[in-house]
Amino acid sequence: MTENSDNDLNIDQTTDTAVGLGKGLDVGTANLAAAVQNDEGGITVNVERNAFLDIPSDVYSKNMLTKLKVPYVVHNGKLVVIGEAAFELANVFGRETRRPMADGLVSPNEQDALPMMKMIIQKILGEPQVPGENCYFCVPAESLDVDNNVVYHQGLFESMISKLGYTAHAINEAHAVIFSELADNDFTGIGLSFGGGMANACIAYKSIPCLSFSVARGGDWVDKNVANVLGVPRSKATSIKERGIDIRDPKSREEEAVAIYYRSLINYVLSNIKTRFESGQNMPSFNDPVDIACAGGTSMVGGFIEVFREEFAKIDFPIPVGRIFRSEEALTAVAKGCLVAAAIGED
């Protein structure tokens, strides 16, 4: 969230070059995504799952992984499979993936995973186009329901990204959703990011964030509870969730469990948002109804926005709301918002 004169320089560079400078990085509990402008006027987003799995190291396994185009790192004498492949292997072998982050922040139980995370980020970000190129990365807001602190998390990634040759800036995750999704509303409204570890909320007026907070429940919470009730590993629960189900119309006991916990998650997030808005602290008042934009990987399940609207209708929301919609690029919306901030040189 820092701002300096370098940002103003980048505005000029953005307008002068064919491919705009600046990169956006979504540091998510479940996925890491890096967005950059391409020469076709669109954006390209590199996505990798934020997970890894260690397996015994031997020459045969290394050769096999390379042939199968499975990324690995040798760390502390172990062969560490990284990203989506780790998730798939974990499902095959009935194991749990190791996760560098939990509840939206760097996991205290996986400190030795930082080198792996750095490699993934280096891979998806690539080299800076110019030395010190702006890179805006998302950080969660402090939570309403748990006592957490983002200072260490933010500082750690600022340092990591700086070491890769970028000028690192932090931006609130839900604020990035507003940059990405609410341009037609002059960046006024409510951005919600449903991630793996958290749900982040931000209410902004003409791009200026008025209020940001989070609740420490997300897709992982759904996975954990589904895994518990079905007696399967979490990776398996994630797989059930991501195989294309519709939570309005579950077809099996497994899908029923996913649907139940999804509805509970949405209800929990909305209730907390309502309570926070009702508290009145730092709350802006709007003359016209504001839109709610939902994004994040957890919002990609079929029927999400319909269930969200159903649950929203059950509560007496304290501010007038117009349209409720989900981003068309829900998984990459945060990275895109970070890219917008990087390009404009503003947080």
Next chain:
Amino acid sequence: MESVNQIKEALSARSRTATLDELRNEGRKRVRLIRAEHIAQMVSEAVHAAVEQSGLLGQEEVDGLIAKSREEFKGILREREQELERARANEQELVELKARFEELTGALARTRAELERAQADLEEAQQRADAQASAASAPPDPPQPSAAPVSNEMVMSLMQELANLKASVAVQQQNQQGQSAPAAAAAPDLSAAIEKLAGTLNERLDSFGKKMGISAAVDGDAPVDFGGLFKDEDESLESNMDNIQVKQKSGGGIAANLAKLKKLKGGG
């Protein structure tokens, strides 16, 4: 080996076990001791002599028997020496383990004592912190008797500050009465005195917090350098990441978003 064991068994069967006290009661002050091996050796020698003298075996066979007996004896001797060596090694190990145990016991006792002292220091420090916090939030009245113990130096300092504050107020009142100065002039001095008092308290809380190692009190607003977290990771790890393509997604451009933002900023 076998003959020795047989002799041992024979000796056990034909002998009795007596304690030293029992022997003493029987009037024996000294007893002669002989090892079973020696008896076996004597028996062996006696047999050899008897066989040799009997003329039943030829000299060659006798020599063979003698050589075999010597081998057997040497084997027994080696075995006993090894047993003795093992026993000595075990004894030495036991001595070392006892010494190590005593050393660790001492270290544990010292650590416990240090821990107790640290806990006592922490409790005392917490009491002081509570006292300072309550002093900071209370009106500038004399300290309440129920307050937690505060150091003499701190109390003296606070009392001095209060005395200065009272003196300042008194001077203001005199000025107001004697010179009928405008009331507005008194306010800044009073405010300054209160601010000074609050500042002193804050400084003391900060100082105390630094001693306690409370992170919020130790340069809370100073930027934290996390660069050291990656200093060990500059060395390259073995990986095949360079040859792997990550999953790519394409998305709509951000030109419209940038244009809107620039317009909002008044730049376009």
